Amino acid sequence: MNYWTRRDFIGGGAATLLSASVFANNPVADAFAAAQPFYGVVMLAKQGKPVYVRTFGMANIEENKAVRSDTPFAVGSISKWLTSATVLRLVEDGKLELDATIGKLLPWYRADGADKVTLRHLLSNASGIPNQFTPALRADPSIRDLPFTTRQAIERFCSGELIFTPGSRFDYVSTNWYIVIGIIEQITGVPYQQAMRAITLDPLKLPATRADRAYIEAPATAAAYATITPPARKMDIHQHYMVASGGYYSTADDLLRAASAIFNEGFLKRSAVEALTHIEVPSENYTLGGRVKTLNVNGQPHVFAWETGRTAGFRSVLGHRLDGEDTVIILNNTDMSQKTLDEFAYSLLGANNV
Incomplete structure (x- = not known):
């Protein structure tokens, strides 16, 4: 400690x-x-x-490197929230529409959902497009290492016949976000990570929020563990077409800056913030790329954007009261239960989940 x-x-x-x-x-x-x-x-x-800021334990047990204030951790699905903010910037610029179909945005997409699944369905994990990556990976683990282009990954893993009517159910699958990457690349004409950097990460001044392999493998970046006694690594590598779903690394400072700017400081217009925080799937409190929760703080209900991340041995929580009054950020690299980390966040806020 x-x-x-x-x-x-x-x-x-x-x-x-x-x-x-x-x-x-x-x-x-x-x-x-x-x-x-x-x-x-x-x-x-x-x-x-x-x-209040405090660091605990080791970023790298084998090399005896303690966690520091500026240690980058994988933030898992918080990547979806950052991607959704980027999409909404493109909506503000008139380059995208949330209710446009995949077929309109990716003219080469010829699957069953081309004229039924919208960008909104993808961002809210309610598309009905089956995840074909996971069964393919089970059958052949080497498939993760193959150099698919974004289009090839979409055609191979995200083009099956719909398994439910779009918008009727929640299905938390990473492959929705492969298609989102393809849409961003189609609209901007540049690779997804380059678009994210130009549209969102650089304007927000988030230098520590990155997903490139060199950064992930840098000595200053936290390693993830399944166990710490003895230390056993639990790492995961995201290919470029997977990054929107959960491939970014970040720091507490960057996440605080992002939440404050996006929700309270005008980075997005009011209409875009309303879209980002509108619950699309009530059963999950799921919005676009994240969740909204009502917590009782000091006996009063307050609405929080509640972004969480889980990938390999990393866990993260970004809870931000929508009026900007309170923020809690927890980054962890020891494979804790996400529920345990959420409950820790509630306790730090002095809050109860309504």
């Missing part, structure tokens, strides 16, 4: 001065870390400013 130092807040050539209260102990976090092996970063913020 280690604490942040003043040096940890120096980045991009400038120091961020924070009050001493940022470094104070938090009984909830201390008790949680004492009750089980917890490695990672915990951040609480008020109105977009950190009020």
